Amino acid sequence: MKIVNLGESNSILNRFIAELRDVNIQKDSLRFRRNVERIGEIMAYEISKDFTYSTKNIQSPLGIAPTSTPDDQIVISTILRAGLPFHQGFLSYLDYAENAFVSAYRKYKDRLNFDIHIEYIASPGITNKTLIITDPMLATGSSMELAYEALLTKGHPAHIHVASIIASRQALEYIQHKMPDDKTTVWVAALDEELDEHSYIVPGLGDAGDLAFGEKE
Numbered sequence: 001m002k003i004v005n006l007g008e009s010n011s012i013l014n015r016f017i018a019e020l021r022d023v024n025i026q027k028d029s030l031r032f033r034r035n036v037e038r039i040g041e042i043m044a045y046e047i048s049k050d051f052t053y054s055t056k057n058i059q060s061p062l063g064i065a066p067t068s069t070p071d072d073q074i075v076i077s078t079i080l081r082a083g084l085p086f087h088q089g090f091l092s093y094l095d096y097a098e099n100a101f102v103s104a105y106r107k108y109k110d111r112l113n114f115d116i117h118i119e120y121i122a123s124p125g126i127t128n129k130t131l132i133i134t135d136p137m138l139a140t141g142s143s144m145e146l147a148y149e150a151l152l153t154k155g156h157p158a159h160i161h162v163a164s165i166i167a168s169r170q171a172l173e174y175i176q177h178k179m180p181d182d183k184t185t186v187w188v189a190a191l192d193e194e195l196d197e198h199s200y201i202v203p204g205l206g207d208a209g210d211l212a213f214g215e216k217e
């Protein structure tokens with residue numbers, strides 16, 4: 001499994017991540033969602049460099065321009081609900097992609113222990129397509145694992161890109177054993193070392209779904 005950490009090199013991406021984390025800025029939910037979306041746009045652009053390209057002759061009003069464009073059949077699949085603005089960012093660049101949505105939430109058994117519940121999936125067939133699974137947070141990696149298993153009921157993709165804004169090292173190690181090694185690339189914008197006792201990423205940013213859409217009961 002290949003892992004690409006886009007935050008390792010200096011770019012404006014790191015400012016957007018800083019704003020997502022910053023307690024004085026992240027409470028502005030409109031800005032929070034837009035920053036998640038902007039990171040989705042940047043990641044879509046970076047991932048597009050891995051697609052398969054062929055040259056097409058494009059007819060302009062004045063002549064023919066040979067242009068190398070992607071041939072992949074792309075499915076952008078997103079884990080609800082924090083993934084929604086991230087999805088929108090991907091879709092604004094990969095506007096010809098098909099789309100899939102999977103729900104995942106933590107159902108608490110007590111204060112610290114929870115199971116992940118998947119209750120909803122809407123997806124096209126994914127066989128031989130390029131599957132991009134987007135979720136801004138990879139904490140334990142369990143939501144990603146179960147969402148991927150749910151998507152496999154829709155076929156077998158040619159390649160899988162896992163796109164996340166902040167991942168814990170534990171989650172990367174976990175999904176390494178759950179996703180096919182030879183056809184998975186994981187893209188992150190930041191890699192954090194720790195999880196707290198509630199399985200939140202430290203330093204992380206807090207609860208991405210709540211920051212984007214408000215607290216839930």
Ligand SMILES: O=P(O)(O)OC[C@H]1O[C@H](OP(=O)(O)OP(=O)(O)O)[C@H](O)[C@@H]1O
Nearest residue numbers: 081082106137138139140141142143209
């Ligand atoms: O790697 P994990 O330990 O599974 O945690 C990561 C999950 O947590 C967040 O969603 P959450 O469950 O908070 O749902 P929400 O998007 O509705 O807030 C996030 O968007 C991931 O789906």
Ligand SMILES: O=c1cc[nH]c(=O)[nH]1
Nearest residue numbers: 139200201206207208
């Ligand atoms: O750190 C975390 C872990 C799970 N979900 C989040 O939104 N943040």
Ligand SMILES: [Mg+2]
Nearest residue numbers: 207208209210
């Ligand atoms: Mg949440």
